[in-house]
Amino acid sequence: MLRVENLVKSYQNGRELLYALDSVSLSIDDGEFVVILGPSGSGKSTLLNVISGLEQPDSGSVIYDDYEICGLNQKELTLFRRDKTAFIFQAYYLLPFLNVESNIKMGADLKGNKNITEIIDGLGLRGLEKRLPYELSGGQQQRVSIARALAKKPDFLFCDEPTGALDEETSKQILTYLKQLQKQLKFTIIMVTHNVSIAQIATKVIKMTSGRIIEVTSNADPRDVSEITW
Numbered sequence: 001m002l003r004v005e006n007l008v009k010s011y012q013n014g015r016e017l018l019y020a021l022d023s024v025s026l027s028i029d030d031g032e033f034v035v036i037l038g039p040s041g042s043g044k045s046t047l048l049n050v051i052s053g054l055e056q057p058d059s060g061s062v063i064y065d066d067y068e069i070c071g072l073n074q075k076e077l078t079l080f081r082r083d084k085t086a087f088i089f090q091a092y093y094l095l096p097f098l099n100v101e102s103n104i105k106m107g108a109d110l111k112g113n114k115n116i117t118e119i120i121d122g123l124g125l126r127g128l129e130k131r132l133p134y135e136l137s138g139g140q141q142q143r144v145s146i147a148r149a150l151a152k153k154p155d156f157l158f159c160d161e162p163t164g165a166l167d168e169e170t171s172k173q174i175l176t177y178l179k180q181l182q183k184q185l186k187f188t189i190i191m192v193t194h195n196v197s198i199a200q201i202a203t204k205v206i207k208m209t210s211g212r213i214i215e216v217t218s219n220a221d222p223r224d225v226s227e228i229t230w
């Protein structure tokens with residue numbers, strides 16, 4: 001279980017402080033598919049970055065089971081992120097001079113995971129292993145970035161607009177893969193998106209405005225990816 005208590009994160013904006021997170025509290029059970037929605041600038045990415053240990057808050061707590069990550073030093077945070085988390089971003093961030101297989105192995109090596117065959121097959125990347133990122137479509141590149149993330153066998157997968165650069169059909173393929181792999185590997189997904197349709201496949205939807213959570217909705221019966229449109 002992940003618990004977030006009274007998170008505050010501010011930035012200096014001229015002479016004023018801008019509160020990107022203004023006392024945010026929430027809890028997420030293991031295995032949930034959480035979608036964070038909200039207008040631009042509402043604090044979604046900041047929340048994701050603080051929860052995942054990429055950024056430190058001004059105050060507040062982020063507690064994984066009984067492990068508080070706020071206040072850890074850089075070395076401890078790096079170990080925490082390596083062991084527990086993985087990331088997928090809209091911009092893929094593949095290494096351009098490494099082929100598909102080597103990009104995925106980078107994730108696997110971080111956890112000493114030798115077998116990436118299952119992940120390559122699971123994401124439909126068989127046959128593309130020797131290609132360089134520029135030889136792939138956007139959807140294929142995003143599948144490689146998911147494969148790299150999952151090769152780490154994370155407990156928590158953080159996604160920031162993972163389908164933001166993709167068309168509807170490709171986005172749905174990506175979401176279908178993610179859901180299938182989540183069922184199989186049992187990790188928790190926390191996803192920031194502008195796409196309200198994606199909320200329908202989530203088990204929990206968090207809505208943010210101006211650095212605050214304004215609504216949390218639990219959904220015991222999320223829809224299948226094939227049932228949604230946008």
Ligand SMILES: Nc1ncnc2c1ncn2[C@@H]1O[C@H](COP(=O)(O)OP(=O)(O)OP(=O)(O)O)[C@@H](O)[C@H]1O
Pocket residue numbers: 011012018019020038039040041042043044045046047
């Ligand atoms: N490094 C930073 N320095 C200064 N201000 C920042 C920084 N990062 C974020 N902010 C500000 O904090 C607020 C929340 O930003 P954040 O990126 O979390 O919003 P968001 O909801 O993810 O937006 P978007 O949907 O546009 O990505 C915004 O007003 C933003 O300008």
